[in-house]
Amino acid sequence: MEQVEVQETPSIVLSKEVLALGQESEGWKALRSKVREACETRGYFLVEYSEITSQHQEEVLRGMKAIFDVPQETKTKHMNKPGHLVYIGQTQLPLYESIGIFGEDHVEETQALADLKWPEGNNEGNNVNFCEVVNSMNSKLKDLNFVLMRLIFEAFGIGKHYEFEAEKTTDSLRATKYRAPTENGNQNETLGLTAHVDKNTLSTLCENGVPGLEVLHDDEGQWRPLPIPKGSWLVLLGNVFEVWTNGLLHGVRHRVMMSGDKERYSYGCFSTPREGVTMEVPPELVDNDHPALYRPFIYSDFLAIHGRSPSFDILKTYAGI
Numbered sequence: 269m270e271q272v273e274v275q276e277t278p279s280i281v282l283s284k285e286v287l288a289l290g291q292e293s294e295g296w297k298a299l300r301s302k303v304r305e306a307c308e309t310r311g312y313f314l315v316e317y318s319e320i321t322s323q324h325q326e327e328v329l330r331g332m333k334a335i336f337d338v339p340q341e342t343k344t345k346h347m348n349k350p351g352h353l354v355y356i357g358q359t360q361l362p363l364y365e366s367i368g369i370f371g372e373d374h375v376e377e378t379q380a381l382a383d384l385k386w387p388e389g390n391n392e393g394n395n396v397n398f399c400e401v402v403n404s405m406n407s408k409l410k411d412l413n414f415v416l417m418r419l420i421f422e423a424f425g426i427g428k429h430y431e432f433e434a435e436k437t438t439d440s441l442r443a444t445k446y447r448a449p450t451e452n453g454n455q456n457e458t459l460g461l462t463a464h465v466d467k468n469t470l471s472t473l474c475e476n477g478v479p480g481l482e483v484l485h486d487d488e489g490q491w492r493p494l495p496i497p498k499g500s501w502l503v504l505l506g507n508v509f510e511v512w513t514n515g516l517l518h519g520v521r522h523r524v525m526m527s528g529d530k531e532r533y534s535y536g537c538f539s540t541p542r543e544g545v546t547m548e549v550p551p552e553l554v555d556n557d558h559p560a561l562y563r564p565f566i567y568s569d570f571l572a573i574h575g576r577s578p579s580f581d582i583l584k585t586y587a588g589i
């Protein structure tokens with residue numbers, strides 16, 4: 269009988285021991301090869317990161333659920349402060365709602381969310397607890413994304429550019445809620461989030477045990493469900509790595525499909541070049557056989573163009589040579 273191939277999601281472990289490995293150690297080199305393969309073949313992989321417990325993930329997801337539970341009017345009116353908080357809800361995607369947290373260290377923004385939910389201040393410790401839990405998560409996630417970015421830079425032989433690019437990188441957080449389709453009287457699978465490629469560097473996500481995320485495997489033209497195990501993080505490559513690797517890597521197409529009667533919550537960290545940063549193909553990855561595929565461009569100009577006319581090929585159309 270023909271065997272049906274079960275494709276496991278590539279995964280890596282970043283334990284305390286691994287994080288302490290020297291750059292030239294065999295263990296770190298093996299990790300780099302594994303990351304390189306996962307990035308080249310899939311564009312995504314799972315990470316077990318010892319610095320963030322599964323309980324901490326649950327606390328953040330629970331805290332964000334409480335924030336989503338504030339009255340709709342409060343969310344629409346008070347969660348839209350460009351550059352700080354961005355609430356998206358009540359769009360053509362009936363199941364989707366998200367809260368984007370921007371700003372430099374996100375502390376002020378997290379406090380603003382807590383104040384909307386617990387305006388009386390310390391409501392039996394909730395307000396203080398929420399801020400502590402979310403602030404410490406955000407700073408650990410930021411560290412994780414930098415470790416991952418360094419690993420990928422080293423894996424593609426451009427490690428010497430890491431420090432320079434890391435200096436020019438910032439991040440934002442996003443909590444997303446997907447209502448259960450049955451809440452809208454729909455028994456069928458329903459689109460939660462439209463297919464897209466993240467425009468940023470890399471995105472790291474967790475979920476509340478309710479699956480829904482799917483990735484497109486280009487070679488098969490097939491959408492595959494991608495559940496994120498509790499305690500793990502899913503890393504998705506975005507458009508920026510296409511430029512940094514001169515087309516060796518591709519941002520991964522993903523979407524969310526919801527079914528059943530459970531709400532899904534996700535929380536993620538999105539690393540992004542800072543305002544005004546120039547994107548360029550590293551010279552190490554250019555030679556006669558591999559000409560530069562992209563011209564230098566300002567990242568925020570690319571984002572603005574994408575905002576006006578989103579498409580999967582926007583990077584190639586905008587900056588492709």
Ligand SMILES: O=C(O)CCC(=O)C(=O)O
Pocket residue numbers: 442444461466473475481522524534
């Ligand atoms: O909620 C998810 O799992 C995916 C969210 C996502 O793709 C995004 O916010 O860009």
Ligand SMILES: [Fe+2]
Pocket residue numbers: 464465466471522
């Ligand atoms: Fe995304």
